[in-house]
Amino acid sequence: MRVLVTGLGGELGTRVAQLLEERPEVSEIAGVDFLPPRRRLRRTEFRRIDPRRRERLVEFVSEFEPEGLAHFGVYEPASRMSPASAAERTELATIASLSAAARGGRLRAVVVRSGLEVYGRRSPRTSVPDEHVPPAPGTAYGRSLLAVEAVAAGLGRRHDVPVAALRYAPVVGSHVPSPLGRLLRLPVVPVPALSDPPFSLLHPDDAARAMVEALVRQVDGPVNVVGPGAATPWQAARLGGRIPLPVVGPAWAWAARVAELAGAAIAPHVVELLRFGRTASGSRAVDLLGLSDLRPTQQVLSELYEWAAIVPLGTSEEAVA
C-alpha cells in the first residue's frame, strides 16, 4: 500500500510515519506539511509545502497517487498557531489533499483525524456519547473537525472508498503541543467552581496506533478513540501538585487572558472541556481496531506531570512546546 501522510510535521503525523515504516504491507510512504517531521524518518519521502500553496500541494499529492491516506492536516487552535490560521490551514489542507488523492484513482482507504470536540458540550442528558449520537459542536475547533469529516465522507461516497474519522479524546503528552497539556502544567490551574466534570485523555502512541490500524483494516465510519477511565479538573490539578483556582461563568474569559500571558493560551474548546467535561464510549475502537490495551486516562495524566519542567535552552518556542 502506498500511503500519504498529511500533517507529517506534527507529533502524531511523525509517529504514524514511523509506525508505517515498520509495516511490511506498506510499500511507499510520502508526507507533506508546512513544518518538517519531528524525528528522523528512514523511508518516508517528505515534501515541505504550506497548505496555502494549493497548486504545489495538489501537484505533489496527485503525482504520488496514494492508495491510503492518513490525514493529519488538521490543526488545533492555540497548539502551534492562532485559531484563525489553524481553521484556514485545516480547511485548505483537507480540501486540497483529499481531492488530489482521489484524482489518482487508486485510493482504497482514507482515515481523517477528528476529535471528541465534535460532540460539543457534554449535555446533562447523554454524557458518554457513542458514534450514533449526532455531533453538535459548540466551538470553532469542533466545527472545523466536523467539516473535515464531512469533506472526507463526501469523497468516500463519490469514489466508493471506506472513510474512517478517528474522534480522538484530547491527546496530551510530553512531546505533543497541546493547549490542554500546557494549561494543566501551569502552577495555578483554573477549574470550574460549581462543578467538576469528568474528561478522558488519549496517549499519543495510542492515537498513532489507532491511525495505522484504521488504515490497514480499511475501517469505515466514525470511531471514538478514548483512554479508559477519566479525570476531573480538580483532581488533575491536585495530582500534578498544582493549585486549583475556582472560576465561575464570566470570569473564564478573564482567566483565559491571564493564562495566555502566562504562556498557555486557552482556546474555547479547552474552556468547554473544563466546564462541561469530555468523555465518550470507546468500545467501537476496541472491536474494529483491536485496541484493547489503550493507556488509561490517569496514566496519561501522570506521564504528563512526570515530564520535567521546561528548561529554557534558548531555542524557539515551537521547538520546546
Add this chain to the structure above:
Amino acid sequence: MSPLHSRDFGLDADATSPPEPLPAAVRRRLGGRYPVDPFGLDPQLCDLLSPLFDLTVRVRAHGMEHVGPGAATLVANRGLGIGEPAALAVAVRQALGRRLRVVGAPPVRLLGALSRRLGAVAATPEDLAAALRAGHLVAVPLAPTWLRTGAGTPALELTQAMMGFPVHPVAIVPAGPLGLPLARWRVCAGPPIRLDGSYPVGDPLGAAELADAVRHAVARLLEGASPDPAEETPGLAVPSA
C-alpha cells in the same frame, strides 16, 4: 474484565473496597490520587460514605446469587424518592461487593453532578448502553408507582438498550407498616429473563416483549416478597421465572 474498564490508584469503578481511615482518605483527596469514571462516579467518595448508608438503609437481600459477574441490568420497582435505588445499591454492595449504577441522574447541574458522583447514569439509551458495554451492573427503575405497590412499565428505548445483556427482575419492599421504611428493606432478585432468541438486539417488538416479561416478573416477585408480619425467618420464596 472489559477493556473499557480501568483500575487507577487501587480503586475500581466496579468492585468496592473497604473505606480508608480518614487521614489517609484526606491525604489521597488532597493529592489528587483518586480516579473518576466517564459517567462521573467517584469510587473513593462512595467507599467513604458506605458505612453511613449501611447505618441508615438497612437491607435484607435474597436471590443475589442469580446475578453473575460482568454487565447486567437489574430492573426494579420504584416508588417516590430515592429509597428503592438506595436500598438496592446497599444490597448489591453487601451481597456482591460491586457498585450499582442507577439510571436516572436528574438533568440538573448541582444535583445531577452529586448523584453522578454516587453512581447515577443519565436516563438515555446511549448512556445505559455505554455503561453496559463497560461491564457495569446497572439498575433500571420501572416507571414510578405512587403507592409502592405493583410495578410500572420500563421505557421502551431503555429496554432496547439493555437487550443482549442479562436482565434480572428485582422486587424492593419496605418492610415497615404502611410502606414506611422503618424496618429492614427486603430486596429480592430473580434469575435472568429468557427472551425468544429470534429477536435481534435493539428490535422494538422484542424490547416490548422483554418489557412485558420483566414487569410481570417484578410483579410476581413483589407478591412473593410482600411484608408479612408473622414471617420473620429470612427464607423467602423466590418464584422461578
